[in-house]
Amino acid sequence: MRRITLLLVVSLSACDTGAFVTADDWVPTNPSLRDSAQTFQQVSRAVGAAARAECRRQTKGQNCNFGILIELDPFAEPNAFQTLDENGRPFIIFTQSMIKSTQNADEMAFVMGHEAAHHILGHIARQVKNAEEGARIFGELAEARGEDAAGIEKAQELGAEVGIQSYTKDFELEADQMGTQITYSAGYNPLVGMAYFNRIPDPGDRFLASHPPHAKRIEVVLNTAGQLGLTQ
Ligand SMILES: [Zn+2]
Known part of the structure; x- marks a missing residue:
């Protein structure tokens, strides 16, 4: 939350x-x-x-x-x-x-295109919805277990967190895909821009990581760039 x-x-x-x-x-x-x-x-x-x-x-x-x-x-x-x-x-x-x-400019454009894509794809609204849904389900389960108000509230907080976490990696990959297109339309090279991944820590395949592993993100960028006729 x-x-x-x-x-x-x-x-x-x-x-x-x-x-x-x-x-x-x-x-x-x-x-x-x-x-x-x-x-x-x-x-x-x-x-x-x-x-x-x-x-x-x-x-x-x-x-x-x-x-x-x-x-x-x-x-x-x-x-x-x-x-x-x-x-x-x-x-x-x-x-x-x-x-x-x-x-370089390509990396700046790549990061900016990714962030713009989050908005176009409505990710904030979708995250809020997922958080509310998670909070509701966890709250109802706590209530059914007979927990008191504090216990229900705690369960709702956890549910909101789980609701957000369950889709955040998908959202990142969706934003990478559309971000690649935006970077390209703006006149920059997403294949150069994606080198930015090398400068941030790779979350790998950890279950609770908020971002997908770099390998997965690079694959999405390469596929999208390929559809745009770009090759490395
Ligand atoms: Zn993102």
Whole structure:
């Protein structure tokens, strides 16, 4: 549950307090990030346009007006994620250390395309639904066992977590597939971009890992790229 709450709570109001800045307005205080900032701005425009087009093609009535933001805290962990503001507008947020950890424009585009795909595929709403469903089932089982209110609440929390975990790997692979297409439409090479996997720890086949093993993700990217006529 913790992760969902975080995703849904991050909103434009945080922007007003100066925690985030749009990609176009970003002037890094760290001089070593100036070149990356320029590349990031170009990638944001191209991937933003490709993501909007894909979103309009794939969805009906969904907000496709992607905003791309930078987390201003220079010490925030390497991370990129997708969120929604209170009006349902999608935002893709990169931390500065995340941008620093990418090696080229293709990797930035690949990560951005993946995050955009999470929105187009409606993953936040689907995760909330899975969490609610898990909480309901576990809560009812606890009630049937005759647990007290605290026991039922605990079971609901666990159920929500299980509900989220059961689909998260599928969601990642779906986002890798559509993200590969968006990266390509934006004019970048997903086969170069996917080298980013080499720089993040491989969760392997652990049951409770939130992400699929790299081998599985690479296979999805290779298949999708092959359909687009791209070869290594
Ligand atoms: Zn993801």
